Amino acid sequence: MRTVAVTGGIGAGKSTVCALLSRRGVPVYDSDAAAKRLYSEDDSLLDSIEEAFGRSVRTADKRPDFKKIASIVFSSPEKLRALESIVHPAVTRDFRRWKASRESYFENLDPGDMFFGAHPFCVIESAIILDKPEILAIVDYVVLVDAPLQTRLRRACERDGSDPADVLRRMSAQRLDLSKVDAVIRNDGSPEDLAPEVKRVFSDLGNI
Numbered sequence: 001m002r003t004v005a006v007t008g009g010i011g012a013g014k015s016t017v018c019a020l021l022s023r024r025g026v027p028v029y030d031s032d033a034a035a036k037r038l039y040s041e042d043d044s045l046l047d048s049i050e051e052a053f054g055r056s057v058r059t060a061d062k063r064p065d066f067k068k069i070a071s072i073v074f075s076s077p078e079k080l081r082a083l084e085s086i087v088h089p090a091v092t093r094d095f096r097r098w099k100a101s102r103e104s105y106f107e108n109l110d111p112g113d114m115f116f117g118a119h120p121f122c123v124i125e126s127a128i129i130l131d132k133p134e135i136l137a138i139v140d141y142v143v144l145v146d147a148p149l150q151t152r153l154r155r156a157c158e159r160d161g162s163d164p165a166d167v168l169r170r171m172s173a174q175r176l177d178l179s180k181v182d183a184v185i186r187n188d189g190s191p192e193d194l195a196p197e198v199k200r201v202f203s204d205l206g207n208i
Contacts, residue, residue, distance in 0.1 A: 001103045001119075001120050001122055002119065002120075003140050005124050006018055006123050006126075007127060007128075007129050007145070008127070008145035009176060011147065011167070011171075013155070014127070016187065017185060020198055027098075027122040028123045028124075031135075032125075039064040046058060049086055052086060056068075057072070118203065124138075131175065143181070143202075144185070149171075
């Protein structure tokens with residue numbers, strides 16, 4: 001089973017694309033949600049973080065304290081990289097286990113038109129994959145979801161209730177290396193316009 005990464009800038013609509021794929025039956029792995037789940041499920045992950053930073057990252061009831069973790073890496077690229085060097089391998093291992101279970105499921109199942117006429121594939125949704133070679137190494141194709149800046153800004157503000165200036169600052173911090181992208185989904189229209197665009201791109205990927 002091939003792996004397709006779906007990524008995109010703030011407000012581009014990568015989660016919308018992934019939701020559309022999931023509704024078709026395509027297996028979709030949300031890397032951000034998986035990381036948060038692993039914080040809660042994998043005690044060894046928190047142990048490694050505490051060992052690296054020399055302080056507790058748990059609440060009084062032993063749950064992961066995300067505010068405390070964020071405060072450790074805030075304004076420190078070095079500490080952020082140290083945190084990612086612990087968390088990203090854990091997410092990658094979890095993804096491999098998840099993918100293996102999906103491969104065994106589809107091995108004896110006729111996928112029909114679920115996969116746009118291509119061989120079965122799974123999707124990993126990740127906002128940061130283009131900057132993370134260790135995660136990029138596990139995928140076969142990268143699909144970028146894109147939209148005009150003003151459209152993305154409007155979506156992000158409506159979704160989060162954020163101040164436009166704050167969203168623009170976050171957008172300016174994102175760097176998307178298009179040389180690593182195999183296909184682009186244009187999400188600049190209505191939800192009804194998106195489905196045929198997704199079908200077009202994923203049908204073409206099946207012929208690569």
